[in-house]
Amino acid sequence: MNTLLALAYLLAAVLFILGLKQLSSPKGARNGNFTAAAGMVIALGATIPLLHFTSAGIVIIAIGLVIGTVVGTVGARLVHMTAIPQMVALFNGVGGGAAALVAVAELMRLGVHPPFAEVFPSVFSIVIGSISFAGSMVAFSKLQELMTGTPITYPGQQIVNLLLAAAIVGFAVAVLAIASVPFSFLSLMVLALILGVAFVLPIGGADMPVVISLLNAATGLAVAASGFTLNNFALIVAGTLVGASGSLLTKLMSDAMGRSLANVLFGAFGQARAGIAAVAGGGQARNVRSASAEDLGTLLAYSQRVIIVPGYGLAVAQAQHAARELADVLEKRGVEVEYAIHPVAGRMPGHMNVLLAEANVPYEQLKEMDQVNDDFKNADVALIVGANDVVNPAARSTPGSPIYGMPILNADQAKNIIFMKRSMRPGFAGIDNELMFGPKTVMFFGDAKDSLTKLVSAVKAA
Amino acid sequence: MTNELLNELTFFVLAIFVGFEVISKVPTILHTPLMSGTNAIHGIILVGALLIAAGANSPVTIVLGLVAVTLATTNVVGGFVVTDRMLEMFKGRQAPKK
Numbered sequence: 036m037n038t039l040l041a042l043a044y045l046l047a048a049v050l051f052i053l054g055l056k057q058l059s060s061p062k063g064a065r066n067g068n069f070t071a072a073a074g075m076v077i078a079l080g081a082t083i084p085l086l087h088f089t090s091a092g093i094v095i096i097a098i099g100l101v102i103g104t105v106v107g108t109v110g111a112r113l114v115h116m117t118a119i120p121q122m123v124a125l126f127n128g129v130g131g132g133a134a135a136l137v138a139v140a141e142l143m144r145l146g147v148h149p150p151f152a153e154v155f156p157s158v159f160s161i162v163i164g165s166i167s168f169a170g171s172m173v174a175f176s177k178l179q180e181l182m183t184g185t186p187i188t189y190p191g192q193q194i195v196n197l198l199l200a201a202a203i204v205g206f207a208v209a210v211l212a213i214a215s216v217p218f219s220f221l222s223l224m225v226l227a228l229i230l231g232v233a234f235v236l237p238i239g240g241a242d243m244p245v246v247i248s249l250l251n252a253a254t255g256l257a258v259a260a261s262g263f264t265l266n267n268f269a270l271i272v273a274g275t276l277v278g279a280s281g282s283l284l285t286k287l288m289s290d291a292m293g294r295s296l297a298n299v300l301f302g303a304f305g306q307a308r309a310g311i312a313a314v315a316g317g318g319q320a321r322n323v324r325s326a327s328a329e330d331l332g333t334l335l336a337y338s339q340r341v342i343i344v345p346g347y348g349l350a351v352a353q354a355q356h357a358a359r360e361l362a363d364v365l366e367k368r369g370v371e372v373e374y375a376i377h378p379v380a381g382r383m384p385g386h387m388n389v390l391l392a393e394a395n396v397p398y399e400q401l402k403e404m405d406q407v408n409d410d411f412k413n414a415d416v417a418l419i420v421g422a423n424d425v426v427n428p429a430a431r432s433t434p435g436s437p438i439y440g441m442p443i444l445n446a447d448q449a450k451n452i453i454f455m456k457r458s459m460r461p462g463f464a465g466i467d468n469e470l471m472f473g474p475k476t477v478m479f480f481g482d483a484k485d486s487l488t489k490l491v492s493a494v495k496a497a
Numbered sequence: 498m499t500n501e502l503l504n505e506l507t508f509f510v511l512a513i514f515v516g517f518e519v520i521s522k523v524p525t526i527l528h529t530p531l532m533s534g535t536n537a538i539h540g541i542i543l544v545g546a547l548l549i550a551a552g553a554n555s556p557v558t559i560v561l562g563l564v565a566v567t568l569a570t571t572n573v574v575g576g577f578v579v580t581d582r583m584l585e586m587f588k589g590r591q592a593p594k595k
Protein backbone atom coordinates (compact mmCIF):
# COMPACT_ATOMS: atom_id res chain seq x y z
CA MET A 36 0.00 0.00 0.00
CA ASN A 37 1.50 3.33 -0.97
CA THR A 38 1.75 6.25 1.42
CA LEU A 39 -0.78 8.51 -0.23
CA LEU A 40 -3.44 5.81 -0.26
CA ALA A 41 -2.79 4.96 3.37
CA LEU A 42 -3.10 8.60 4.39
CA ALA A 43 -6.30 9.03 2.40
CA TYR A 44 -7.83 5.98 4.07
CA LEU A 45 -6.74 7.31 7.46
CA LEU A 46 -8.41 10.64 6.73
CA ALA A 47 -11.57 8.83 5.62
CA ALA A 48 -11.61 6.80 8.84
CA VAL A 49 -11.25 9.95 10.93
CA LEU A 50 -14.13 11.58 9.03
CA PHE A 51 -16.32 8.52 9.62
CA ILE A 52 -15.64 8.64 13.35
CA LEU A 53 -16.27 12.40 13.54
CA GLY A 54 -19.42 11.92 11.47
CA LEU A 55 -20.75 9.28 13.86
CA LYS A 56 -19.93 11.52 16.79
CA GLN A 57 -21.86 14.43 15.27
CA LEU A 58 -24.75 12.14 14.35
CA SER A 59 -25.20 11.33 18.03
CA SER A 60 -26.24 14.87 18.99
CA PRO A 61 -29.25 16.74 17.60
CA LYS A 62 -27.28 19.88 16.86
CA GLY A 63 -24.61 18.43 14.65
CA ALA A 64 -26.51 15.50 13.21
CA ARG A 65 -26.96 16.81 9.71
CA ASN A 66 -23.35 17.95 9.46
CA GLY A 67 -22.34 14.53 10.72
CA ASN A 68 -23.96 12.93 7.72
CA PHE A 69 -22.04 15.28 5.42
CA THR A 70 -18.81 14.57 7.26
CA ALA A 71 -19.29 10.83 6.80
CA ALA A 72 -20.20 11.34 3.14
CA ALA A 73 -16.99 13.35 2.65
CA GLY A 74 -15.06 10.45 4.16
CA MET A 75 -16.73 8.14 1.67
CA VAL A 76 -15.82 10.34 -1.31
CA ILE A 77 -12.18 10.46 -0.17
CA ALA A 78 -12.01 6.68 0.34
CA LEU A 79 -13.53 6.05 -3.08
CA GLY A 80 -11.33 8.63 -4.80
CA ALA A 81 -8.18 7.20 -3.23
CA THR A 82 -9.13 3.74 -4.48
CA ILE A 83 -9.27 4.73 -8.15
CA PRO A 84 -5.47 4.57 -8.75
CA LEU A 85 -5.54 1.01 -7.38
CA LEU A 86 -7.85 -0.21 -10.12
CA HIS A 87 -6.40 -2.03 -13.10
CA PHE A 88 -9.26 -1.91 -15.53
CA THR A 89 -10.02 -4.57 -18.08
CA SER A 90 -12.20 -3.29 -20.90
CA ALA A 91 -15.17 -5.15 -19.48
CA GLY A 92 -14.34 -3.90 -15.99
CA ILE A 93 -14.58 -0.22 -16.85
CA VAL A 94 -17.93 -0.74 -18.59
CA ILE A 95 -19.58 -2.67 -15.76
CA ILE A 96 -18.31 -0.17 -13.18
CA ALA A 97 -19.78 2.71 -15.16
CA ILE A 98 -23.11 0.92 -15.57
CA GLY A 99 -23.22 -0.15 -11.91
CA LEU A 100 -22.42 3.35 -10.63
CA VAL A 101 -25.10 4.94 -12.79
CA ILE A 102 -27.84 2.43 -11.92
CA GLY A 103 -26.97 2.48 -8.22
CA THR A 104 -26.89 6.27 -8.07
CA VAL A 105 -30.22 6.62 -9.84
CA VAL A 106 -31.95 3.92 -7.79
CA GLY A 107 -30.48 5.21 -4.52
CA THR A 108 -31.26 8.88 -5.12
CA VAL A 109 -34.72 8.39 -6.57
CA GLY A 110 -35.67 5.82 -3.94
CA ALA A 111 -34.44 7.95 -1.06
CA ARG A 112 -35.96 11.18 -2.40
CA LEU A 113 -39.38 9.90 -3.39
CA VAL A 114 -40.11 7.64 -0.46
CA HIS A 115 -42.77 8.86 1.98
CA MET A 116 -41.49 9.72 5.43
CA THR A 117 -43.63 6.91 6.81
CA ALA A 118 -41.82 4.40 4.61
CA ILE A 119 -38.31 5.36 5.68
CA PRO A 120 -37.78 2.34 7.95
CA GLN A 121 -38.22 -0.10 5.09
CA MET A 122 -36.01 2.05 2.87
CA VAL A 123 -33.21 1.73 5.42
CA ALA A 124 -33.82 -2.04 5.44
CA LEU A 125 -33.52 -2.12 1.67
CA PHE A 126 -30.29 -0.09 1.54
CA ASN A 127 -28.85 -2.24 4.29
CA GLY A 128 -29.77 -5.45 2.48
CA VAL A 129 -28.09 -4.45 -0.78
CA GLY A 130 -24.93 -3.58 1.16
CA GLY A 131 -24.91 -7.05 2.71
CA GLY A 132 -25.44 -8.62 -0.69
CA ALA A 133 -22.56 -6.61 -2.14
CA ALA A 134 -20.26 -7.73 0.70
CA ALA A 135 -21.07 -11.39 0.04
CA LEU A 136 -20.53 -11.03 -3.72
CA VAL A 137 -17.20 -9.25 -3.24
CA ALA A 138 -16.01 -12.14 -1.08
CA VAL A 139 -17.15 -14.72 -3.65
CA ALA A 140 -15.42 -12.87 -6.48
CA GLU A 141 -12.18 -12.48 -4.55
CA LEU A 142 -12.11 -16.19 -3.69
CA MET A 143 -12.65 -17.10 -7.32
CA ARG A 144 -9.75 -14.88 -8.28
CA LEU A 145 -7.50 -16.53 -5.70
CA GLY A 146 -8.07 -19.94 -7.29
CA VAL A 147 -8.27 -23.43 -5.92
CA HIS A 148 -6.13 -23.28 -2.78
CA PRO A 149 -6.30 -19.83 -1.29
CA PRO A 150 -4.52 -19.26 2.04
CA PHE A 151 -6.53 -19.73 5.24
CA ALA A 152 -6.19 -16.06 6.20
CA GLU A 153 -8.16 -15.19 3.05
CA VAL A 154 -10.70 -18.00 3.14
CA PHE A 155 -11.79 -17.53 6.74
CA PRO A 156 -12.95 -13.90 6.45
CA SER A 157 -14.45 -14.63 3.04
CA VAL A 158 -16.61 -17.42 4.39
CA PHE A 159 -17.68 -15.14 7.22
CA SER A 160 -18.53 -12.34 4.81
CA ILE A 161 -20.47 -14.65 2.48
CA VAL A 162 -22.55 -16.11 5.30
CA ILE A 163 -23.25 -12.91 7.23
CA GLY A 164 -23.70 -10.77 4.12
CA SER A 165 -26.22 -13.23 2.68
CA ILE A 166 -28.16 -13.49 5.93
CA SER A 167 -28.28 -9.71 6.11
CA PHE A 168 -29.44 -9.44 2.51
CA ALA A 169 -32.23 -12.01 2.79
CA GLY A 170 -33.29 -10.89 6.27
CA SER A 171 -33.46 -7.24 5.19
CA MET A 172 -35.60 -8.13 2.20
CA VAL A 173 -38.07 -9.93 4.48
CA ALA A 174 -38.04 -6.93 6.86
CA PHE A 175 -38.68 -4.65 3.89
CA SER A 176 -41.58 -6.82 2.68
CA LYS A 177 -43.12 -6.89 6.13
CA LEU A 178 -42.95 -3.12 6.62
CA GLN A 179 -44.04 -2.38 3.06
CA GLU A 180 -46.93 -4.78 3.68
CA LEU A 181 -45.99 -6.91 0.70
CA MET A 182 -46.42 -9.73 3.18
CA THR A 183 -48.16 -9.99 6.52
CA GLY A 184 -46.51 -8.09 9.36
CA THR A 185 -47.59 -10.66 11.91
CA PRO A 186 -45.08 -13.30 12.96
CA ILE A 187 -45.08 -16.36 10.73
CA THR A 188 -44.59 -19.43 12.87
CA TYR A 189 -44.93 -23.18 12.52
CA PRO A 190 -44.24 -26.06 14.88
CA GLY A 191 -40.58 -26.87 15.31
CA GLN A 192 -39.48 -23.59 13.75
CA GLN A 193 -36.71 -22.96 16.26
CA ILE A 194 -35.36 -26.44 15.61
CA VAL A 195 -35.41 -25.98 11.85
CA ASN A 196 -33.56 -22.66 12.18
CA LEU A 197 -31.06 -24.24 14.54
CA LEU A 198 -30.46 -27.07 12.08
CA LEU A 199 -29.98 -24.55 9.26
CA ALA A 200 -27.44 -22.65 11.34
CA ALA A 201 -25.69 -25.91 12.23
CA ALA A 202 -25.59 -26.90 8.54
CA ILE A 203 -24.00 -23.56 7.67
CA VAL A 204 -21.36 -23.90 10.40
CA GLY A 205 -20.64 -27.50 9.36
CA PHE A 206 -20.40 -26.55 5.71
CA ALA A 207 -18.20 -23.56 6.51
CA VAL A 208 -15.81 -25.73 8.52
CA ALA A 209 -15.65 -28.20 5.65
CA VAL A 210 -14.93 -25.39 3.20
CA LEU A 211 -12.18 -24.07 5.45
CA ALA A 212 -10.67 -27.53 5.95
CA ILE A 213 -10.48 -28.45 2.29
CA ALA A 214 -10.19 -24.86 0.97
CA SER A 215 -11.93 -25.74 -2.22
CA VAL A 216 -13.84 -24.78 -5.32
CA PRO A 217 -16.12 -21.79 -5.95
CA PHE A 218 -19.15 -24.08 -6.16
CA SER A 219 -19.03 -24.77 -2.43
CA PHE A 220 -19.08 -21.03 -1.69
CA LEU A 221 -22.21 -20.63 -3.74
CA SER A 222 -23.90 -23.44 -1.80
CA LEU A 223 -22.91 -21.74 1.42
CA MET A 224 -24.46 -18.54 0.11
CA VAL A 225 -27.76 -20.26 -0.72
CA LEU A 226 -27.96 -21.84 2.76
CA ALA A 227 -27.28 -18.46 4.39
CA LEU A 228 -29.96 -16.78 2.26
CA ILE A 229 -32.49 -19.36 3.43
CA LEU A 230 -31.47 -18.84 7.06
CA GLY A 231 -31.81 -15.06 6.65
CA VAL A 232 -35.43 -15.48 5.54
CA ALA A 233 -36.23 -18.10 8.18
CA PHE A 234 -34.71 -15.96 10.92
CA VAL A 235 -36.85 -12.87 10.27
CA LEU A 236 -40.17 -14.60 9.40
CA PRO A 237 -41.22 -15.28 13.03
CA ILE A 238 -40.54 -11.68 14.12
CA GLY A 239 -43.47 -9.27 14.13
CA GLY A 240 -43.66 -5.97 12.25
CA ALA A 241 -43.41 -3.93 15.45
CA ASP A 242 -39.99 -5.40 16.17
CA MET A 243 -38.56 -4.83 12.70
CA PRO A 244 -36.57 -1.71 13.68
CA VAL A 245 -34.51 -3.73 16.12
CA VAL A 246 -34.01 -6.46 13.52
CA ILE A 247 -32.96 -3.94 10.87
CA SER A 248 -30.49 -2.41 13.31
CA LEU A 249 -29.06 -5.84 14.07
CA LEU A 250 -28.75 -6.70 10.37
CA ASN A 251 -27.14 -3.29 9.83
CA ALA A 252 -24.46 -4.18 12.37
CA ALA A 253 -24.09 -7.58 10.71
CA THR A 254 -23.53 -6.00 7.31
CA GLY A 255 -20.84 -3.83 8.90
CA LEU A 256 -19.02 -6.92 10.10
CA ALA A 257 -19.42 -8.62 6.72
CA VAL A 258 -17.84 -5.55 5.11
CA ALA A 259 -14.98 -5.66 7.61
CA ALA A 260 -14.47 -9.35 6.79
CA SER A 261 -14.35 -8.56 3.07
CA GLY A 262 -11.71 -6.00 4.03
CA PHE A 263 -9.55 -8.76 5.51
CA THR A 264 -9.94 -10.78 2.31
CA LEU A 265 -8.97 -7.84 0.10
CA ASN A 266 -6.39 -6.49 2.57
CA ASN A 267 -8.13 -3.15 2.46
CA PHE A 268 -7.93 -0.96 5.55
CA ALA A 269 -10.82 1.32 4.62
CA LEU A 270 -13.20 -1.63 4.55
CA ILE A 271 -11.89 -3.04 7.81
CA VAL A 272 -12.09 0.18 9.77
CA ALA A 273 -15.42 1.47 8.41
CA GLY A 274 -17.06 -1.95 8.54
CA THR A 275 -15.93 -2.56 12.10
CA LEU A 276 -17.08 0.89 13.22
CA VAL A 277 -20.55 0.12 11.88
CA GLY A 278 -20.49 -3.38 13.36
CA ALA A 279 -19.65 -2.08 16.83
CA SER A 280 -21.80 1.05 16.91
CA GLY A 281 -24.65 -0.84 15.24
CA SER A 282 -24.56 -3.57 17.90
CA LEU A 283 -24.70 -0.98 20.65
CA LEU A 284 -27.52 0.85 18.88
CA THR A 285 -29.47 -2.41 18.60
CA LYS A 286 -29.19 -2.84 22.35
CA LEU A 287 -30.25 0.78 22.99
CA MET A 288 -33.28 0.26 20.77
CA SER A 289 -34.49 -2.87 22.50
CA ASP A 290 -33.85 -1.16 25.87
CA ALA A 291 -36.14 1.67 24.73
CA MET A 292 -38.85 -0.93 24.20
CA GLY A 293 -38.22 -2.34 27.65
CA ARG A 294 -37.25 -5.73 26.28
CA SER A 295 -34.16 -7.83 25.92
CA LEU A 296 -32.73 -8.45 22.48
CA ALA A 297 -33.27 -12.21 22.85
CA ASN A 298 -36.91 -11.59 23.66
CA VAL A 299 -37.29 -9.55 20.46
CA LEU A 300 -35.52 -12.07 18.26
CA PHE A 301 -36.91 -15.35 19.44
CA GLY A 302 -40.60 -14.80 19.05
CA ALA A 303 -41.76 -14.41 22.65
CA PHE A 304 -44.22 -11.86 21.26
CA GLY A 305 -45.75 -14.38 18.89
CA GLN A 306 -46.10 -17.11 21.49
CA ALA A 307 -47.69 -14.89 24.10
CA ARG A 308 -50.15 -13.54 21.59
CA ALA A 309 -52.06 -16.79 21.13
CA GLY A 310 -52.79 -16.98 24.84
CA ILE A 311 -53.88 -13.36 25.13
CA ALA A 312 -56.08 -13.59 22.05
CA ALA A 313 -57.88 -16.54 23.61
CA VAL A 314 -58.44 -14.59 26.82
CA ALA A 315 -59.54 -11.47 24.98
CA GLY A 316 -61.92 -13.41 22.76
CA GLY A 317 -64.87 -12.81 25.05
CA GLY A 318 -64.28 -9.09 25.19
CA GLN A 319 -65.19 -8.23 21.63
CA ALA A 320 -68.76 -7.22 22.37
CA ARG A 321 -67.78 -4.71 25.07
CA ASN A 322 -69.12 -1.22 24.77
CA VAL A 323 -67.06 1.88 24.31
CA ARG A 324 -68.15 5.50 24.47
CA SER A 325 -67.92 7.59 21.36
CA ALA A 326 -68.78 11.22 20.75
CA SER A 327 -69.34 13.76 17.99
CA ALA A 328 -66.68 16.13 16.74
CA GLU A 329 -68.67 19.08 18.14
CA ASP A 330 -68.68 17.69 21.68
CA LEU A 331 -65.00 16.94 21.56
CA GLY A 332 -64.21 20.31 20.00
CA THR A 333 -65.90 22.03 22.92
CA LEU A 334 -64.09 19.84 25.42
CA LEU A 335 -60.74 20.72 23.82
CA ALA A 336 -61.49 24.42 23.39
CA TYR A 337 -62.27 24.89 27.09
CA SER A 338 -59.33 22.90 28.40
CA GLN A 339 -56.30 24.39 30.11
CA ARG A 340 -53.87 21.80 29.02
CA VAL A 341 -53.93 19.24 26.22
CA ILE A 342 -51.32 16.57 25.59
CA ILE A 343 -51.29 15.02 22.13
CA VAL A 344 -50.02 11.43 21.93
CA PRO A 345 -49.16 10.69 18.29
CA GLY A 346 -48.73 7.15 17.02
CA TYR A 347 -48.25 5.26 13.82
CA GLY A 348 -51.88 5.90 12.81
CA LEU A 349 -51.01 9.58 12.57
CA ALA A 350 -48.04 8.78 10.39
CA VAL A 351 -50.00 6.52 8.04
CA ALA A 352 -52.74 9.10 7.59
CA GLN A 353 -50.10 11.82 6.97
CA ALA A 354 -51.93 13.72 9.69
CA GLN A 355 -48.96 15.55 11.20
CA HIS A 356 -49.96 18.83 9.53
CA ALA A 357 -53.57 18.48 10.70
CA ALA A 358 -52.30 17.78 14.23
CA ARG A 359 -50.26 20.95 14.16
CA GLU A 360 -53.20 22.94 12.86
CA LEU A 361 -55.31 21.71 15.78
CA ALA A 362 -52.53 22.62 18.19
CA ASP A 363 -52.35 26.10 16.62
CA VAL A 364 -56.07 26.85 16.97
CA LEU A 365 -56.01 25.57 20.54
CA GLU A 366 -53.01 27.71 21.43
CA LYS A 367 -54.74 30.74 19.95
CA ARG A 368 -57.46 30.17 22.52
CA GLY A 369 -54.88 30.00 25.28
CA VAL A 370 -54.78 26.23 25.66
CA GLU A 371 -51.39 24.82 26.51
CA VAL A 372 -50.48 22.05 24.04
CA GLU A 373 -47.69 19.51 24.20
CA TYR A 374 -46.83 16.39 22.29
CA ALA A 375 -45.86 13.29 24.26
CA ILE A 376 -43.43 11.21 22.25
CA HIS A 377 -42.96 7.61 23.29
CA PRO A 378 -39.46 6.34 22.50
CA VAL A 379 -40.87 3.81 20.03
CA ALA A 380 -43.81 5.83 18.71
CA GLY A 381 -44.29 5.20 15.03
CA ARG A 382 -42.25 2.36 13.70
CA MET A 383 -38.80 3.33 14.80
CA PRO A 384 -37.32 5.17 17.72
CA GLY A 385 -37.21 8.80 16.72
CA HIS A 386 -39.56 8.27 13.77
CA MET A 387 -42.34 10.42 15.24
CA ASN A 388 -40.02 13.35 15.94
CA VAL A 389 -39.00 13.32 12.31
CA LEU A 390 -42.61 13.36 11.13
CA LEU A 391 -43.69 16.14 13.47
CA ALA A 392 -40.63 18.19 12.63
CA GLU A 393 -41.71 17.90 9.00
CA ALA A 394 -44.95 19.68 9.99
CA ASN A 395 -42.88 22.43 11.68
CA VAL A 396 -44.04 21.54 15.17
CA PRO A 397 -41.84 23.65 17.46
CA TYR A 398 -39.09 21.70 19.16
CA GLU A 399 -40.10 22.89 22.65
CA GLN A 400 -43.51 21.23 22.34
CA LEU A 401 -42.08 17.78 21.70
CA LYS A 402 -41.69 16.09 25.08
CA GLU A 403 -39.96 12.78 25.63
CA MET A 404 -41.66 10.24 27.83
CA ASP A 405 -39.70 10.95 31.01
CA GLN A 406 -40.28 14.70 30.71
CA VAL A 407 -44.00 14.46 30.19
CA ASN A 408 -45.23 11.48 32.17
CA ASP A 409 -45.82 13.42 35.38
CA ASP A 410 -47.77 16.09 33.46
CA PHE A 411 -50.60 13.80 32.41
CA LYS A 412 -52.34 13.99 35.78
CA ASN A 413 -52.57 17.78 35.35
CA ALA A 414 -53.80 17.55 31.79
CA ASP A 415 -57.45 18.08 30.95
CA VAL A 416 -57.28 16.03 27.81
CA ALA A 417 -54.94 13.38 26.50
CA LEU A 418 -55.59 13.28 22.75
CA ILE A 419 -54.39 9.94 21.44
CA VAL A 420 -53.96 10.03 17.66
CA GLY A 421 -53.41 6.61 16.15
CA ALA A 422 -51.31 5.32 19.04
CA ASN A 423 -52.24 2.21 20.95
CA ASP A 424 -49.71 -0.08 22.59
CA VAL A 425 -47.66 2.84 23.96
CA VAL A 426 -50.58 3.92 26.17
CA ASN A 427 -51.84 0.44 27.08
CA PRO A 428 -51.99 0.18 30.89
CA ALA A 429 -51.58 -3.60 30.56
CA ALA A 430 -47.84 -2.86 30.37
CA ARG A 431 -48.04 -1.83 34.03
CA SER A 432 -50.78 -4.06 35.36
CA THR A 433 -50.95 -7.38 33.52
CA PRO A 434 -47.90 -9.57 34.09
CA GLY A 435 -49.00 -12.09 31.42
CA SER A 436 -49.25 -9.49 28.68
CA PRO A 437 -46.63 -9.52 25.91
CA ILE A 438 -45.97 -5.84 26.49
CA TYR A 439 -45.74 -6.17 30.28
CA GLY A 440 -42.82 -4.11 31.55
CA MET A 441 -42.61 -1.83 28.53
CA PRO A 442 -42.50 1.80 29.73
CA ILE A 443 -45.71 3.53 28.64
CA LEU A 444 -47.11 7.05 28.54
CA ASN A 445 -49.44 7.73 31.48
CA ALA A 446 -52.27 8.94 29.25
CA ASP A 447 -54.73 7.09 31.50
CA GLN A 448 -54.03 9.63 34.25
CA ALA A 449 -55.42 12.58 32.29
CA LYS A 450 -58.85 13.90 33.26
CA ASN A 451 -60.28 13.05 29.85
CA ILE A 452 -58.96 10.79 27.18
CA ILE A 453 -59.90 11.17 23.53
CA PHE A 454 -58.86 8.03 21.69
CA MET A 455 -58.73 8.61 17.93
CA LYS A 456 -58.59 5.40 15.98
CA ARG A 457 -59.72 4.01 12.69
CA SER A 458 -61.32 0.98 14.29
CA MET A 459 -61.22 -1.17 17.38
CA ARG A 460 -58.44 -3.19 15.80
CA PRO A 461 -55.62 -3.93 18.24
CA GLY A 462 -52.18 -2.39 17.73
CA PHE A 463 -48.93 -4.03 16.65
CA ALA A 464 -48.71 -6.13 19.76
CA GLY A 465 -52.06 -7.66 18.86
CA ILE A 466 -53.69 -7.16 22.25
CA ASP A 467 -56.71 -5.29 23.51
CA ASN A 468 -56.23 -1.95 25.21
CA GLU A 469 -58.19 -1.56 28.46
CA LEU A 470 -57.84 2.19 28.17
CA MET A 471 -60.40 2.23 25.35
CA PHE A 472 -63.02 0.83 27.71
CA GLY A 473 -62.15 3.16 30.60
CA PRO A 474 -64.75 5.51 32.15
CA LYS A 475 -62.78 8.65 31.21
CA THR A 476 -62.25 7.58 27.62
CA VAL A 477 -64.15 8.72 24.55
CA MET A 478 -63.51 7.03 21.22
CA PHE A 479 -63.49 9.09 18.04
CA PHE A 480 -63.43 6.78 15.05
CA GLY A 481 -62.12 7.66 11.63
CA ASP A 482 -59.02 8.38 9.59
CA ALA A 483 -56.67 10.43 11.75
CA LYS A 484 -56.39 13.27 9.24
CA ASP A 485 -60.15 13.62 8.64
CA SER A 486 -60.86 13.41 12.34
CA LEU A 487 -58.31 16.06 13.21
CA THR A 488 -59.64 18.36 10.51
CA LYS A 489 -63.15 17.93 11.92
CA LEU A 490 -61.85 18.76 15.38
CA VAL A 491 -60.17 21.91 14.05
CA SER A 492 -63.49 23.20 12.68
CA ALA A 493 -65.29 22.16 15.86
CA VAL A 494 -62.79 24.06 18.03
CA LYS A 495 -63.07 27.13 15.82
CA ALA A 496 -66.85 27.00 16.13
CA ALA A 497 -66.83 26.44 19.89
CA MET B 498 1.02 -14.48 10.99
CA THR B 499 2.14 -11.87 8.51
CA ASN B 500 2.80 -8.29 9.49
CA GLU B 501 -0.05 -7.11 7.33
CA LEU B 502 -2.53 -9.41 9.05
CA LEU B 503 -1.27 -8.21 12.45
CA ASN B 504 -1.79 -4.61 11.39
CA GLU B 505 -5.27 -5.41 10.17
CA LEU B 506 -6.15 -7.11 13.44
CA THR B 507 -4.92 -4.09 15.38
CA PHE B 508 -7.12 -1.75 13.35
CA PHE B 509 -10.03 -4.14 13.73
CA VAL B 510 -9.84 -4.33 17.52
CA LEU B 511 -9.31 -0.59 17.98
CA ALA B 512 -12.21 0.19 15.65
CA ILE B 513 -14.50 -1.99 17.79
CA PHE B 514 -13.73 0.14 20.85
CA VAL B 515 -14.09 3.40 18.95
CA GLY B 516 -17.42 2.23 17.51
CA PHE B 517 -18.79 1.53 20.98
CA GLU B 518 -17.47 4.71 22.53
CA VAL B 519 -18.47 7.14 19.84
CA ILE B 520 -22.22 6.60 20.09
CA SER B 521 -22.55 5.66 23.74
CA LYS B 522 -24.66 8.70 24.64
CA VAL B 523 -27.21 9.06 21.89
CA PRO B 524 -30.74 10.38 22.57
CA THR B 525 -33.67 8.20 21.49
CA ILE B 526 -34.81 10.66 18.86
CA LEU B 527 -31.58 10.12 16.95
CA HIS B 528 -31.69 6.31 16.89
CA THR B 529 -33.24 6.11 13.44
CA PRO B 530 -31.03 8.72 11.74
CA LEU B 531 -27.95 7.21 13.38
CA MET B 532 -28.85 3.74 12.19
CA SER B 533 -29.40 5.14 8.72
CA GLY B 534 -26.07 6.98 8.86
CA THR B 535 -24.10 3.89 9.87
CA ASN B 536 -25.98 2.05 7.15
CA ALA B 537 -24.57 4.50 4.61
CA ILE B 538 -21.04 4.09 6.01
CA HIS B 539 -20.99 0.35 5.43
CA GLY B 540 -21.59 1.25 1.80
CA ILE B 541 -17.77 1.52 1.84
CA ILE B 542 -18.08 -2.01 0.44
CA LEU B 543 -18.25 -0.11 -2.87
CA VAL B 544 -14.44 0.17 -2.58
CA GLY B 545 -14.31 -3.62 -2.52
CA ALA B 546 -16.83 -3.91 -5.34
CA LEU B 547 -14.73 -1.54 -7.51
CA LEU B 548 -11.59 -3.56 -6.80
CA ILE B 549 -13.15 -6.84 -7.93
CA ALA B 550 -15.14 -5.35 -10.82
CA ALA B 551 -12.21 -3.50 -12.39
CA GLY B 552 -10.40 -6.72 -13.22
CA ALA B 553 -13.44 -8.64 -14.46
CA ASN B 554 -12.48 -10.83 -17.39
CA SER B 555 -14.89 -13.76 -17.53
CA PRO B 556 -18.69 -13.93 -17.78
CA VAL B 557 -18.99 -14.97 -14.13
CA THR B 558 -16.75 -12.21 -12.78
CA ILE B 559 -18.44 -9.66 -15.04
CA VAL B 560 -21.85 -10.53 -13.64
CA LEU B 561 -20.54 -10.63 -10.06
CA GLY B 562 -18.77 -7.29 -10.49
CA LEU B 563 -21.73 -5.57 -12.12
CA VAL B 564 -24.18 -6.72 -9.46
CA ALA B 565 -21.77 -5.92 -6.61
CA VAL B 566 -21.04 -2.39 -7.87
CA THR B 567 -24.75 -1.70 -8.45
CA LEU B 568 -25.80 -2.93 -5.01
CA ALA B 569 -22.97 -1.15 -3.21
CA THR B 570 -23.61 2.14 -5.02
CA THR B 571 -27.29 1.93 -4.08
CA ASN B 572 -26.24 1.40 -0.47
CA VAL B 573 -23.91 4.41 -0.40
CA VAL B 574 -26.02 6.90 -2.34
CA GLY B 575 -29.40 5.85 -0.96
CA GLY B 576 -28.03 5.63 2.56
CA PHE B 577 -26.61 9.15 2.68
CA VAL B 578 -29.53 10.75 0.85
CA VAL B 579 -32.19 9.16 3.03
CA THR B 580 -30.29 10.09 6.20
CA ASP B 581 -30.04 13.66 5.00
CA ARG B 582 -33.77 13.72 4.33
CA MET B 583 -34.46 12.68 7.90
CA LEU B 584 -32.08 15.21 9.36
CA GLU B 585 -33.23 18.04 7.14
CA MET B 586 -36.38 17.99 9.27
CA PHE B 587 -34.51 18.28 12.52
CA LYS B 588 -33.08 21.50 11.27
CA GLY B 589 -36.54 22.76 10.36
CA ARG B 590 -37.96 22.16 13.78
CA GLN B 591 -35.25 24.12 15.53
CA ALA B 592 -35.98 27.24 13.53
CA PRO B 593 -38.08 29.76 15.45
CA LYS B 594 -41.79 29.50 14.85
CA LYS B 595 -43.12 31.67 12.04
